[in-house]
Amino acid sequence: MTHTIERLGHLGDGIAPGPVYAARTLPGEVIEGEVAKGRIAAPRILTPSPERVAPPCRHYGACGGCALQHASDAFVAGWKREVVQTALAAQGIEAEVGAPLTSTRNSRRRATLSGRRTKKGTLVGFHGRASGTITEIPGCTLLHPDLLAGLPACHALTLAGASRKGEMALTLTRSDTGLDVAVTGGKPLDAQMRMELAQIAGQHDLARLSWEGELIAGARPPVQGFGVARVAPPPGAFLQATAEGQAALTDAVRRMVGPAKTVIDLFAGSGTFALPLAESAEVHAVEGDRAMLDALDRGWRTATGLKSVTTEPRDLFRRPLLPDELSRFAAAVIDPPRAGAEAQVQELARAAVPTIAAVSCNPVTFARDARILLAAGYTLGPVTVVDQFRWSPHVELVAAFRLAHMPQR
Structure with missing residues (x-):
């Protein structure tokens, strides 16, 4: 049939x-x-x-890391734009949705690989589609060459630290000072293993190696650039998937915030948006992960020419900021996880913050939260689609919400 x-x-x-x-x-x-x-x-x-089209990667048949390499770039871009339009239409929202800004091949600077010991040695790579089988990816067309250069280190770490029955997760992040590796799922640490892992980190010139959150070796802080600031996020911390994607989102947020002199950054992470915005505005950064806030604060203190940046550790799902806390800001930036931020958006609407720059990695929850703001009198500007996860179904976007009659702040 x-x-x-x-x-x-x-x-x-x-x-x-x-x-x-x-x-x-x-x-x-x-x-x-x-x-x-x-x-x-x-x-x-x-x-x-x-x-x-013919998939550009020779591993595509077995690897589950990509889902859409069999489709032309034009088709994928059009489909991702349509995904956003469909999500908005489901909430009764019409908006201008631009063509996606797609990151180039071999530009992913952060990825989590699986590692497993075998009778003959080790396997390191991505799982096959809907499979527990690990596919090795030395010719991957997705990952940055610096990540691919770290594969030998991953094999060495897997041989030293994986159990024969389990599987390790190795999160590789490209930084300005070298490769940052964070491992979970490995064998428990003892003195001998710490020494062996530290030797591997040195042999492969890793900037930093952590094991289940514990620092094993730190030759150099794994620095990321957020505007003029330099930040070393904690091991395994969130980071935009590509430098191109980060630049596109940051440029869009800056344009949307405009001349606002007081900005609140919600779900601020390690300062992706807060620190560039501090070049022209006072910023209050709120984030649930204290380690990321500490990294943000250190980056601000060592940078020059930035205005005041204050930080606040707070679980915005359980305890969203209320209107009396929000009303002093001329603009807000919000970049929540995939679940969106329905409760916090409701408080932003009640506070009537004049401008809201909303970044989202889920068009469905973005549209749900957008409806709250539109019902409160906001207008939705053009939606910019940013495709950092090339050849995947993942879609990110950024858009501005503005009140028709903005109060002076």
Whole structure:
């Protein structure tokens, strides 16, 4: 029996009537294959889409790190734009949505790889699609070359620190001073292992190595640039996936905040937006992770030419800032996790903060929260789509909300 793909789902799978799901297929394609639990695991393409291309990465067939390398860049960009438009339309919102700003190949500066010991040695790479099998990725077209250069270090760490029955997670982050590696899921530390791991870090010139959050070796602070400030985030801390993506989001936020002299940055992380904004405004940064705030504060104190930056550790899901705390700010920046920030957005609306620059990694929760602001009298400006996660179904965006009659602050 044949099936015709009508559209892509939110994970990038093709969907045929039924519904029947088929990975790595495109709208308009006619396919066949055995259906099990509503899914064709290995579809055969009978009629390919004109948007189908040869995957640029030789690992694509086995690796689950990318989902859309079989589609043309133009198709993926159009689909991601449509994802945002569909999410907004579901909330009754019309907005101008621009074409995505897509990061270049081999630009991912942060990734989490899996490592496992085997009888013959080690495996390090990404899992296969919906599989526990690890695929090695020496020719990956997604990761920055500096991350790929760190693969030998990952193999050495896996050999030294992985159990035969378990699997380690190795988070690699490219910094201005070298590779930052944070490991979880490894064997418990003892004195001998600490020495061995520190030797590996030195042999491979790692800027920093941490194990289950404990610092093992720190040859140099793994510095990231946030505007003129230099920050060393804590091990495994959130960081925008590409330098290009960070620059695009930061430029957009700066334009949206404009001449505001007092800004509150909610879910501030280690200062991605707070520190660049402090070049022209006083900023209050609020974040639930104290270690990230401490890194932000150190970056501010060692930078020159920045205005005042204050910090506040606070769980904004359990205890959002209230209108009396927000009303003194001329602008707000908010960059929540995928769940969005419904409770905090409600308080922003009540406080009537004149300008809100909203960054989101989930168009669905962004649209839900946007409806709250629109109902409170805000207008929504053009939506900028930023595609840092090339060849994945992941979509990020940034947009400004403004009150029609802004109070002077």
